[in-house]
Amino acid sequence: MKYVDEFRDPALAANLAANIRAAVRPDRHYAIMEFCGGHTHAICRYGLEDMLPDNVELVHGPGCPVCVLPAGRLDMAIDMAARYGVILCTYGDMMRVPGRDRRSLLKAKAAGADIRMVYGSLDALRIARQNPGRQVVFFAIGFETTTPTSAAAVKQAEAEGLENFTLFCNHVLTPSAISAILDQPEAGTGKVRVDAFIGPGHVSTIIGAEPYEYFARHYRKPIAVSGFEPLDILQSVLMLVRQLNEGRAEVENQFTRAVVPGGNQKAKALVEEVFELRPEFEWRGLGTIPQSALRLREPFARFDAERRFPVDYQPVADHKACSCGDILRGLKKPADCRIFGTACTPETPLGSCMVSPEGSCAAYYTYGRLRAPERQEA
Amino acid sequence: MCLALPARVVELRDGDNAVVEVGGVRKAVSLALVEGIVPGDFVIVHVGYALSRLDPEEAARTLAAFAELPEVERQALEATS
Ligand code: SF4
Numbered sequence: 001m002k003y004v005d006e007f008r009d010p011a012l013a014a015n016l017a018a019n020i021r022a023a024v025r026p027d028r029h030y031a032i033m034e035f036c037g038g039h040t041h042a043i044c045r046y047g048l049e050d051m052l053p054d055n056v057e058l059v060h061g062p063g064c065p066v067c068v069l070p071a072g073r074l075d076m077a078i079d080m081a082a083r084y085g086v087i088l089c090t091y092g093d094m095m096r097v098p099g100r101d102r103r104s105l106l107k108a109k110a111a112g113a114d115i116r117m118v119y120g121s122l123d124a125l126r127i128a129r130q131n132p133g134r135q136v137v138f139f140a141i142g143f144e145t146t147t148p149t150s151a152a153a154v155k156q157a158e159a160e161g162l163e164n165f166t167l168f169c170n171h172v173l174t175p176s177a178i179s180a181i182l183d184q185p186e187a188g189t190g191k192v193r194v195d196a197f198i199g200p201g202h203v204s205t206i207i208g209a210e211p212y213e214y215f216a217r218h219y220r221k222p223i224a225v226s227g228f229e230p231l232d233i234l235q236s237v238l239m240l241v242r243q244l245n246e247g248r249a250e251v252e253n254q255f256t257r258a259v260v261p262g263g264n265q266k267a268k269a270l271v272e273e274v275f276e277l278r279p280e281f282e283w284r285g286l287g288t289i290p291q292s293a294l295r296l297r298e299p300f301a302r303f304d305a306e307r308r309f310p311v312d313y314q315p316v317a318d319h320k321a322c323s324c325g326d327i328l329r330g331l332k333k334p335a336d337c338r339i340f341g342t343a344c345t346p347e348t349p350l351g352s353c354m355v356s357p358e359g360s361c362a363a364y365y366t367y368g369r370l371r372a373p374e375r376q377e378a
Numbered sequence: 379m380c381l382a383l384p385a386r387v388v389e390l391r392d393g394d395n396a397v398v399e400v401g402g403v404r405k406a407v408s409l410a411l412v413e414g415i416v417p418g419d420f421v422i423v424h425v426g427y428a429l430s431r432l433d434p435e436e437a438a439r440t441l442a443a444f445a446e447l448p449e450v451e452r453q454a455l456e457a458t459s
Contacts, residue, residue: 001401003384003420003432006441018448038380066379091379091425120425122408145382149427152410202382205422205430228382231444257437258422258430267411267429358380 003257007229008046016234017051023241030056031193032240033330035178036200037064037358038228044363046230056237059193062177062285062328063200065142065170066093066356070282071316073170074099077139079311080168081105081113086309087131089124090139092117093356096349100316121153121167128157128165137305139168145202147171147294148267151274154296154303166305169295172281174203175211176292180283182219184329192330196240198233199225201255206271208263212251220249227255274300282315284352285328322351327360334364341365382424384432387417398423 024030034040040060043049049058062068074097081088088105095106095117109115114134118124124138140150150167157165178197186192199212204225212223222243226236236254243250253259274297281293296304318324321339326332334340334353344350346362353359357366385398385407394410398421408427409415421428 001384002386003437009444012441012444015446015448016444019446022448036380038382064380093379120427122426142379145380145424145429148411148429149425152408152427156410202380202422202424202429227440232440235440235444254440257433257440260430260433264411264430266413270411356379 004229007227007231009231012231013051013234016231016238020056020234020238020241021053023238023245024053024055025245026055028055029193030241030244031059031195032056032198032237033059033061033181033194033196034198034233035061035063035174036198036203037067037356037360037363038202039198039200039226039233040064040360041358041363042228042230042233044367047367048230048233051234052237056241059330060327060333060360061181061197061330062283063143063174064353064356064358064360065146065172066091066097067324067328067352067359068172068177068283068285069097069141069170069352070284071097071099071318072282072313074105075103075316076311076313077137077168078103078105078108078113080137080305080309081108081115083311084135084309085114086135086137087114087116087127088137088139089116089118089127091141094139094141097352097355098319098349100314121149125153125156125162125165128162129160132164135164135166135308137166137168137309139170141170143172143174143200143203144206144271145200147275148206148264148271151270154274154300155270157303158300163302166303166308167296168305169275171275171294172283173292173294174200174207175214176289177283177286178212178215180286180289180292181330182215182221186329186331194221194330195244196222196224198236198240199223199251201225201227201232201259204253204255204259204263206264206267208261209251209253209259210262216249216251222249222252224252224254225259227258273297284318285325319350324351324353324361327353334361337361379425382422382429384420385423385428387415387419387421389417390415396428398428
């Protein structure tokens with residue numbers, strides 16, 4: 001596949017790894033956080049950590065929409081489906097995420113709720129057209145990559161006069177999460193260390209690289225906006241190692257083939273027209289963050305599932321043994337959780353990080369489990 | 379759900395619709411979020427929408443940078459030349 005295969009070439013990967021080895025200083029540690037779960041997945045899938053020198057550490061970040069959605073919001077979706085008899089359309093990844101009392105969309109569906117897995121908002125619109133007598137709620141989650149696709153669907157519903165389509169908006173903002181990581185009390189202590197960021201490339205196709213300038217300038221953290229193939233990630237690591245060596249803190253764009261300065265103006269305008277900031281939003285792991293999520297603007301109120309099908313929001317504590325919160329904040333790695341791969345697996349997840357392929361626990365389980373230290377002798 | 383893949387645009391349809399090809403499979407996608415796409419362009423597709431056009435010249439530049447020689451070897455080469 002063009003734009004895929006050539007970015008996975010093993011010989012070039014070895015060359016990049018040699019460049020990284022040549023660049024690192026033996027007397028320092030490099031803690032690089034990949035924000036995005038898509039990067040975490042690729043890092044585990046291609047074993048990229050094994051190609052890096054020991055003093056280059058990849059810290060997995062919170063950029064997995066399924067992982068950061070608090071269980072209370074999932075419960076709201078389940079309640080909407082059960083109480084109002086709507087057709088609830090959801091991304092497949094959400095189906096197994098545990099909510100309050102270990103409820104899930106999958107169990108609610110088995111109990112009779114009309115919950116349908118869709119590939120995206122276009123499918124939800126089609127279901128609304130095909131079922132004019134039913135109410136259809138699209139369970140919208142995701143960062144800036146996905147938000148414009150929800151905005152486009154709302155505009156499409158408006159244009160078609162589809163009065164039975166609503167959106168349950170859970171869209172969140174990347175820069176808010178990076179701030180939360182850098183402002184957490186543990187930041188800068190030995191417990192969590194982030195020297196630089198691999199920036200989410202797909203998010204930047206929409207918002208551009210400029211929103212990260214603040215973190216480079218204010219927090220002195222270098223950022224490389226990166227593509228998702230293994231060579232992209234290795235090159236981003238090299239860029240960041242060089243910046244740290246030279247004492248620079250800049251935003252560099254590794255993903256120039258897809259990210260243009262300023263991002264995607266059309267998509268940004270659409271998001272701006274349809275959505276506004278929520279005063280605050282709770283995130284799993286990161287707590288309540290001001291102005292970190294979006295909701296529908298007043299002119300689109302009739303497409304807002306939260307207004308048409310009111311349900312309460314109740315915060316839900318994570319399972320006692322689950323370390324998802326610490327993993328999302330970069331404090332722990334999946335293998336630090338004592339029920340990783342035993343009581344908690346992708347089939348029987350106890351935390352959200354084990355559900356989505358972009359979740360750190362799921363990525364470790366699928367690709368890296370045998371490298372977990374305690375299992376190496378076996 | 380965050381999967382986003384490069385796909386080749388094979389056909390433009392009415393409205394903002396298009397047909398793309400990913401790894402031999404044809405799919406309908408929406409072009410509502412992008413502008414000026416023509417058949418033959420590669421776009422990044424995410425949950426049924428094209429998000430951005432892939433720039434072949436920038437891709438070639440990135441690929442060339444991957445082949446940059448490691449510092450030590452470059453110094454060795456420079457020393458011998
Ligand atoms: S292994 Fe399961 S329980 Fe442990 S942190 Fe990961 S998701 Fe939570």
